[in-house]
Amino acid sequence: MNINLTLIGQSITFLAFVWFCWRFVWPPLLGVMQEREQKIASGLEEAERASKDLELARRKAAEQLKEAKEQAAEIIDGANKRANQIIEEAKNAAEAEGDRLKAAAKAEIEQEVNRAKEQLRSRVATLAVAGAEKILSVNIDAQAHDDLIEKLAAEL
Template identity: 40%
Template sequence: MVLDYLVLGAGASKLNLGDALATLVIFAVLMLLLKKFAWGPLMGIMQQREELVASEIEAAEKARKETHQLLEEQKSLLKEARTEAQAIIEGAKKQGDAQRDEIISAARAEANRLKDSAVREIETEKEKAILAVREEVVSLSVLAASKVLGKEISEEDNSALIKETIAKAGEAK
């Protein structure tokens, strides 16, 4: 019933075949015109838009992959730099330890050389002092003997001679 109302119109009770055919032809022409002038360009624009979005997605994916690759390269370079820095630090520590040991060894050798030199010098001076004391003792002995031989000594003279010899030995030093 509603269909009859729409097709026949509000007051008509019979179906008008000419009007229906004219409406159908006008509708078909309208559809063809829409397809040619509206639907075709609209679909072309939609196709272009789809291609643009696809190319942007592809470019973004490519950029993401390149960024990821660059990030991995940077990480590997940073790791390599850290390894090299650690190796340099270790090398510097070893070199510092070697130099420290070398300096300590050289200082000990120099100290031992100075000590040996001082010991030799002390021994030389000691021998010179012993020779000087011996010469002094000999000279004092000769002096004492000459005094003893020059006169006969009593107990008191002997005591005085010893005191005099000790006093002369003290002055010689």
């Protein structure tokens, strides 16, 4: 219980241990702890940034999807229109072609009829003349032949 040299010894011991801790224990320990703190902080920051990026990407993807859908709809619309147009055009062309063909056929028929008529007329005339010759060679009865010729001419 006496106060003696131990007091001084303890003081020196105390200072020595404090010095040791100050030099060799505290700096590395705190350094490591701060390093870890920074690591965690940067990790959290990165995670936050990543989640933000994800959100952004998601929004972008949705936008692009919408755009693509719109574009597809537009294309389909255009295609439909074009198809209708083509059908219309084809119809018109076919009609025109039909009309043209019909007209040509009619004209040809007309021509053929006219030609036939012409032929017929010339043949009838020849026939009439031959008939007349025959009748003439046999008996000429002007009155009777007149009627006949007239009948023939009316038939033509």
